[in-house]
Amino acid sequence: MATPVNSTDTDPCGILQYNNPGDNVALSYVAFHPNNFLDWDLTISLGIVGIAASIPPSPPPTNTSSGSPGLPATFNNTAGALLSKGGCTQGAFAVILYCAARATDGYERLAQYDCQAAIAFALTQPCPPCPPHV
Secondary structure, three states, X not given: OEOOOOOXXXXXXXXXXXXXXXXXXXXXXXXXXXXXXXXXEEEEEEOXXXXXXXXXXXXXXXXXXXXXXXXXXXXXXXXXXXXXXXXXXXXXXXXXXXXXXXXXXXXXXXXXXOEEEEEEEEEEOOOOOOOOOO
């Protein structure tokens, strides 16, 4: 995750700051199978408001690998777009990447090979400087 404020220093605690609603929020992810035998979707939810952004699954089998180990793909959104659904200026987010394997036993899809990854982050605005003590 990265934003313009300290965008080169990703915060491992997930607190990301932005200055303007138009600032980019970049999310790196990998949904990968060496032979593209997967369908996947990625959702970003804001607090209890619901989905703020997503990469919806395409009708199978078109939503195949995106990114690769060592070379992730990036999902870009503005801070304003992510926060707008709830009318918020700051917010806590959950990101879910779900990958469904296309493996079958000849009759049914084998869901035991599916996987999911989740992360969380918060978007905040930097606090203004405190006035000097007199």
